[in-house]
Amino acid sequence: MAVTERTVTRCYSLSDRPESSHYRITVKRVAPPAQRPELPSGASSSYLHDRVQVGDVLRIKAPAGRFFIDANSDLPVVMVAGGIGVTPMMSMLRWCLAEQSRRTVHLYYGVRRGSEQVFKQTLESLAATHPNFHLNVVQSDPAPDDVPGHDGQHVGRIDVDLLRRTLPHGRHQFYVCGPPAMMASVVPALGEWGVGAQDIHFESFGPASVPSLRAGSPLDAPPDVGAVATVDVQFRRSGRTLTWSGQDGNLLDFAERRGIAVESGCRSGSCGSCEVRLVSGRVRYASPPDHEVASGCCLMCVGVPDSALVIEA
DSSP, X not given: OBOOOOOOOOOOOSXXXXXXXXXXXXOOOOOOOTTOTTSOOOHHHHHHHHTOXXXXXXXXXXXXXXXXXXXXXXSOEEEEEEGGGGHHHHHHHHHHHHHOTTSOEEEEEEESSGGGOTTXXXXXXXXXXXXXXXXXXXXXXXXXXOOBTTTBSEESOOOHXXXXXXXXXXXXXXXXXXXXXXXXXHHHHHHHHTOOGGGEEEEEOTTOOOOOOOTTOTTOOOOOTTSOSSEEEEETXXXXXXXXXSOSSSHHHHHHTTTOOOOOSSSXXXXXXXXXXXXXXXXXXXXXXXXXXXXXXEETTTEXXXXXXXXXX
C-alpha cells in the first residue's frame, strides 16, 4: 500500500468498506493513559507518525475475524458498544439498514458524556430516517450541558438489567464490543440471563478479555471429543507444570484459571496477542485461526493440547 498523505484525525479501526477506488486511513497518535502518564505512547501509531513517509510501501493483511453481522438471520439485532467499541458496529449497522431495512436494530452505546460520543450526527441521522433502528446512548457521567433525551437516553452503565427493562420480549442476536470492565460483566451476564451461545457475538479490544464462565452456562463450549484426556502442560517461563483434564475450553482459560498471566485480546484466534512459543508437543484447533500463527508457536485462546506440552508462558 503506497502512502500518499498523512492526515491526523481520530484513531479508528479499519472496519468499514472502502471508497470506490481506495482506502483512506487516518491515524491519531495514541497518548499514554491519563492515569499512567509514565507509560510510552502507542507503539503502532507512533511508528506511523515517526517512521512512515510519503511514498513508503506498507504490507497489510486482508480483513479477518469472526465479529460480523449474521446476514442469514432476520432476528432483531442488539449492538452493545462501549467507547470506541462502536467502530465495528457502524459497518454492521450501515449494512443492516441498507440490506435488511425491515430488520430491527437496537444500539446501546456507552460513553461518559456527550462530548466523547463519536459518530453522533451520523447515528442521530440514521435513527431519524430508519424507524427500525433504535438508538440508546448511555452516559455514565453526563456533562452539565448534556440534554437528557437528546445527548443521552439513559444515565449509568450498560448492563443486562438495562437490556431486560428496555428490550421487547423475544429472541435477539447480541453483538458486544468494548473495554475490559464492560466485556467482563455484560457477556457472562447474557449467558446467565439465558441467551444462547449462538446468539452472543463479541470482540474485545486492547487488553480486554472475557472471563471463563461457570460450568453449565449456556455459553460453555461443547466438549472437544477429539482432544486428549489428561496430559501435563509445562509453563516454562512461569516454572509450573499443570495437568490438563479437558475441563477448560482452551489453553488460555486453563492458564488464567490457575493464575498464570498471559497476554490476550480477541480470544477468538484473530489478533495473535496470546501467541506463545511451543517448545514441544502438539496443539490442535477446532478450526484454523484467522491469525497466521508463526512457525513453532501456538495460539492459546483457541488451542487445546494434542499431546503433553511445554510452552513458553
